Amino acid sequence: MNALTIRLLAVPQAAPLLRHAVREHLGPDxxxxxxxxxxxxxxxxxxxxxxxxxxxxxxxxxGRAARTxxxxxxxxxxxxxxxxxxxxxxxxxxxxxxLEAVALRWGxxxxxRTKTVWCEL
Numbered sequence: 498m499n500a501l502t503i504r505l506l507a508v509p510q511a512a513p514l515l516r517h518a519v520r521e522h523l524g525p526d527x528x529x530x531x532x533x534x535x536x537x538x539x540x541x542x543x544x545x546x547x548x549x550x551x552x553x554x555x556x557x558x559x560g561r562a563a564r565t566x567x568x569x570x571x572x573x574x575x576x577x578x579x580x581x582x583x584x585x586x587x588x589x590x591x592x593x594x595x596l597e598a599v600a601l602r603w604g605x606x607x608x609x610r611t612k613t614v615w616c617e618l
Contacts, residue, residue, distance in 0.1 A: 501556040506549050507542040507571070515539060515554060519567075522556055528565050528618050530599040531556065537592040538569040538614055546573050564601070568615040574607050578614055 501522040505511050516532040523531060535554065542550050550571055558565035578593055596603050600616035 499558065501554070503554045505552060505554070507539055507546070507552045508548050509543060512536050512539055518554075519556055523558075523565065530618050531565055531567055533599060534567045534596055534616050534618070535569070537596055538567070538616075541578060541592050541614070542569065542571050545576055545578075546571060565618045566615060567618070568613050570608075570611050570613040572611055574610060574612045577605055577612065 499522075501518060503515065503518060505515075512535075515535045519531050519535050520527055535556075539552070539554075542552055550573075553568075553570040555568040555570070556565065557568075593603075596616055600618055603614070603616035606613040606615065
């Protein structure tokens with residue numbers, strides 16, 4: 498299976514670079530929702546673990562694949578994502594709701610010293 502793997506530090510400036518890499522990987526028939534999911538997963542790490550946290554992005558499949566899987570792994574196995582119900586005036590808290598809206602399914606895989614939040618499109 499064709500995979501894209503990128504290791505980096507989670508900082509806001511990385512979001513456009515990751516979206517571009519995903520777009521290039523998935524090709525002209527790519528999946529724009531994959532770019533949204535990458536941005537939201539990265540934003541969650543920055544918000545809840547802090548800028549500069551080392552992460553690994555993995556995208557499997559291509560734009561022509563039946564399914565594309567997006568995974569973001571971080572070094573905080575005990576900090577699990579929780580979907581919130583954001584009020585209309587809240588400026589944050591919609592990331593997992595967006596992920597849930599565009600993905601076929603999503604979840605969390607716990608490792609010994611890592612956690613991977615993933616979604617399938």
